[in-house]
Amino acid sequence: MEIVILAVVIAVVVVGAIGGLVVGSRKKKQLPEAKAPSATPTITAPPAEPHVGDEAETPRDEARRTIEEVDLPVAEPSASAPVTTEEPAAPPAPEIETPEPTAGRLVRLRTRLSRSQNALGKGLLTLLSREHLDEDTWEEIEDTLLTADVGVAPTQELVERLRERVRVLGTRTPEDLRALLREELLTLVGTDLDRTVKTESGLETPAIVMVVGVNGTGKTTTTGKLARVLVADGRSVVLGAADTFRAAAADQLQTWGERVGARTVRGPEGGDPASIAFDAVKEGIAEGADVVLVDTAGRLHTKTGLMDELGKVKRVVEKHAPLDEVLLVLDATTGQNGLVQARVFAEVVDITGIVLTKLDGTAKGGIVVAVQRELGVPVKLIGLGEGADDLAPFEPEAFVDALIGD
Structure with a gap:
């Protein structure tokens, strides 16, 4: 009888031990592994800050103001960057100029023209003023005209007329030669040509x-x-x-x-x-x-x-x-x-x-x-x-x- 009781006790102890081991293993799986404590505690949540609208000196349990009771702040203009609502000004229209009248314009520019052109006239006058106008002189006159781009045919015409006029003239004073040369050059350039720029159509169109x-x-x-x-x-x-x-x-x-x-x-x-x-x-x-x-x-x-x-x-x-x-x-x-x-x-x-x-x-x-x-x-x-x-x-x-x- 004692032996039976002893066997029952041993069986109960064994069952209890096995149950403890199972429970212990389940608890170990559910609990995370413990970590060693750090020297400096880690803060996992940010410190509490006042919400928008809260004031540091106002207790949290003070009655809140409604939106109608709150005055909006007035924005003051910044001295460094003024804010303007005006649209940028359009660029100014170009100023209309008043051109110089054409009447007498060439007269004003005659000095500039004479600086570059009078080499031809002076060369001709110098040659015509020689005491003896031989063939060599007339060839020089032709060369002078050709060098000035007068052209072959106009040069020949001018030289022939000059030779005839000088022969008939006889005495050749500087004033006579100048008048003679001016007359012949005007004939060569042409004074009877219409040099008007046509700016009237005679019709209803421009x-x-x-x-x-x-x-x-x-x-x-x-x-x-x-x-x-x-x-x-x-x-x-x-x-x-x-x-x-x-x-x-x-x-x-x-x-x-x-x-x-x-x-x-x-x-x-x-x-x-x-x-x-x-x-x-x-x-x-x-x-x-x-x-x-x-x-x-x-x-x-x-x-x-x-x-x-x-x-x-x-x-x-x-x-x-x-x-x-x-x-x-x-x-x-x-x-x-x-x-x-x-x-x-x-x-x-x-x-x-x-x-x-x-x-x-x-x-x-x-x-x-x-x-x-x-x-x-x-x-x-x-x-x-x-x-x-x-x-x-x-x-x-x-x-x-x-x-x-x-």
């Missing part, structure tokens, strides 16, 4: 002036200066920027127009020049302008395609109204090469007048005679400098006086 020329002759600048000449004479002008191949041409022409209050019609860079010229004339008609100036792209006279396009511009413009002027701009410093350019342009469009630029930069004033003989059209305008008002109507008397000097 006068249309197309400006053509080779690259680098000052064509766009001349167009802008011509606008100043016309405005100074009381004409209203519309500019057509049909030079779309040179990036700055339209901007340059528009600047010239803004100075005198003339509007510029332009298109995209690389656009169709004929289309822009057409639009310029259309706008000129709509505005009732007196004159439309069309600036074309500079053409190399050796490029057939470009010259054909120039003819297209002319044809398209004439769908509105006939052209009143086609002005060819030539650089006086190019001499005889300018005659080659003039000849090719004349084959494409009917040139009605010539503008000689940079005439103050060359001593070869004879190009005036040569180009007129080549084209059969007069020089109507001359450029005597880079100033805005240095484009003047060509006056034969003033030009010849500048040639022979005082």
